[in-house]
Amino acid sequence: MRRTFFCIDGHTAGNPVRLVAGAAPLLKGASMSERRQDFLARFDWIRTGLCFEPRGHDMMSGGFLYPPTRKDTDIGILFIETSGCLPMCGHGTIGIVTFGLEHGLIQPAEPGLLRVEVPAGVIEIRYEQKGDKVTAVRITNVPSYVAAAGIVVDIEGIGTLSVDVAYGGNYYAIIEPQGDYRGLDDLGAARLVELSGRVRTAVREVFEPVHPLDPTIRGVSHVLWADAPKGDGADGRNAVFYGDKAIDRSPCGTGTSARLAHLAAQGRLSPGDRFVHESYIGSRFTGRVEATTSLGDLPAIIPSIEGSAIATGFNTIWIDDADRFWEGFQVR
Numbered sequence: 001m002r003r004t005f006f007c008i009d010g011h012t013a014g015n016p017v018r019l020v021a022g023a024a025p026l027l028k029g030a031s032m033s034e035r036r037q038d039f040l041a042r043f044d045w046i047r048t049g050l051c052f053e054p055r056g057h058d059m060m061s062g063g064f065l066y067p068p069t070r071k072d073t074d075i076g077i078l079f080i081e082t083s084g085c086l087p088m089c090g091h092g093t094i095g096i097v098t099f100g101l102e103h104g105l106i107q108p109a110e111p112g113l114l115r116v117e118v119p120a121g122v123i124e125i126r127y128e129q130k131g132d133k134v135t136a137v138r139i140t141n142v143p144s145y146v147a148a149a150g151i152v153v154d155i156e157g158i159g160t161l162s163v164d165v166a167y168g169g170n171y172y173a174i175i176e177p178q179g180d181y182r183g184l185d186d187l188g189a190a191r192l193v194e195l196s197g198r199v200r201t202a203v204r205e206v207f208e209p210v211h212p213l214d215p216t217i218r219g220v221s222h223v224l225w226a227d228a229p230k231g232d233g234a235d236g237r238n239a240v241f242y243g244d245k246a247i248d249r250s251p252c253g254t255g256t257s258a259r260l261a262h263l264a265a266q267g268r269l270s271p272g273d274r275f276v277h278e279s280y281i282g283s284r285f286t287g288r289v290e291a292t293t294s295l296g297d298l299p300a301i302i303p304s305i306e307g308s309a310i311a312t313g314f315n316t317i318w319i320d321d322a323d324r325f326w327e328g329f330q331v332r
Contacts, residue, residue, distance in 0.1 A: 002320040005050060007062070008099040010311035013283035014249035017095025017309060018050065018062030021105055024078075031069050032076050033087070033214055036119040039078060040085050045327050047080040049319040052328025058082055058245040061089060063096050065105055068117040075106055076117040082243035082330070087120035087217045088169025090139060090253010090285075095309040097125055098134040102311065118142075120169045120217065138306040139253065143293050144168040144261035145300035147209040153202035158195055165209055165220060166265075168257025168303065172224045172240070173203045184227045184239050184280060189247050196223040196241030212296030224255050229278055237278040244330060250307070251277040251285040257303040260287050264301050271301075 006022030025043045029035035039047075051060040061081030068076040077096055079089040086092075097114065100106035108114050114125040124140040148165040151173075155161055158181060164174045177183055187195070203220050211217035223241040230237055240248040240255040248255065256277045263269040275287040290302040319326050 002318050005046075005317045005319065007050075007315040007317055008103060008311055009313055009315045010095055010099060010309055012091040012095040012250050012309040013279060013285065013307050014281050015091050016060055016062070017092055017099070018056075018060060018315070019096050019099045020050065020062060020064050021103070024064040024066065027066070027078075029069070032066070032078065032117045033119045033216060035066065035076075036078060036085050036087070037216060044085070046319070047085060048328040049326060050317060050328075051080055051082045052330055054325055055317055055319075055328060056082070058243060058330070059249065061092050063089065063092050065096065065100055070117055070122070073115040073117040073122060074108055075100070075114065078119070082246060083221060086170055086221075088118050088123070088142060088254050090141065090169065090257065090305050091248070091250040091307070093118070093123070093125070093139055093253065094137040094307050097127065097137050098309040099311050101127065101129070101134050102132060120214070134308075136306060136308050138304055140290060140302060140304045141254070141257045142169055143295045143300040144257045144303050145295050145298050146262055146265040147171065148207055151203060151207055153199065153206070155195060155198050155202060157198070161199065163199065163203055164262060165203065165207060166258035166262040167209065167211070168259070168261060169254035170222055170258075171209045171220045172222045172255055172258040173199055173220050174224045174226060174259065174262055175199065176226045177228075181225070184225060184237065189239075189280065192225060192239050192247060193241060193245055196225075197244070199223050200241070212298060222252075222255060224252070224259060226259065231278060231282060234276045234278045234284060236275060239280040244332060247280055249279060249281050250283055251279040253285065253305045253307070256285050256287045256305050260289055260303040261301050264289055265299070
């Protein structure tokens with residue numbers, strides 16, 4: 001049986017985004033969080049088929065547009081990538097909203113403003129448009145916080161590291177320069193991938209964060225290596241590891257949110273402060289600490305992230321079970 005998926009492909013700050021604009025499966029659930037669980041239980045083959053080889057690659061990510069389950073929102077988004085069906089994806093949101101607006105798939109009630117339901121909660125979008133092009137998207141993200149600080153792990157190949165865990169829509173193990181980690185350029189992409197898998201495994205063995213309000217959001221999924229900025233006008237740099245082999249080409253939206261919460265908890269950022277975040281390839285997001293808040297009983301911040309995306313073309317993809325690799329594969 002052949003299933004056909006019409007996609008709009010593009011990238012946000014260098015990291016791929018595939019908006020699946022046709023053939024989204026009908027999902028059960030009273031919220032986007034519940035729909036995420038239903039998708040994982042019944043339709044994860046769509047994610048692997050579209051994101052894994054031979055139709056995707058190690059960095060592939062994207063998502064689907066859905067009618068929201070809440071009357072106070074304009075649209076719902078379900079995210080897919082090689083690492084799973086994420087509660088929230090910042091670069092994916094920027095890309096999906098950009099492509100959706102430019103191609104008439106999203107019709108905002110108020111031009112320039114969207115309220116979007118994602119599995120992690122409700123986010124607010126403000127966007128700028130010139131003609132038929134969306135030139136900037138600013139996400140006011142879900143509350144973000146530090147889940148743990150000073151987790152000590154011993155990592156083969158780099159030694160002892162002190163790791164903090166913060167949440168920005170996903171949970172991140174954050175590593176600042178220390179010991180044998182002197183900076184991103186000292187390691188390089190291949191070694192970052194190798195070490196990141198070890199770091200994530202080591203942190204998972206000793207700590208499992210659980211979201212205070214949604215227990216389906218749990219566990220460290222990403223590793224963020226922090227560094228000093230490289231370009232003029234930037235405030236920080238990072239390399240974010242996800243999946244099994246991916247280094248985010250963008251500065252990572254939920255990673256930037258987690259980093260903002262991390263810096264705010266240390267007293268290095270305050271409400272109103274701006275933080276320009278560089279990616280491994282030099283692309284940028286502008287982050288801001290919009291306000292302080294609480295998440296359950298925990299202190300948190302409201303972060304925002306601003307960036308832009310470019311559509312690169314249309315892509316009609318077949319997943320045909322006559323194909324030996326219809327569900328996709330990964331080379332480990």
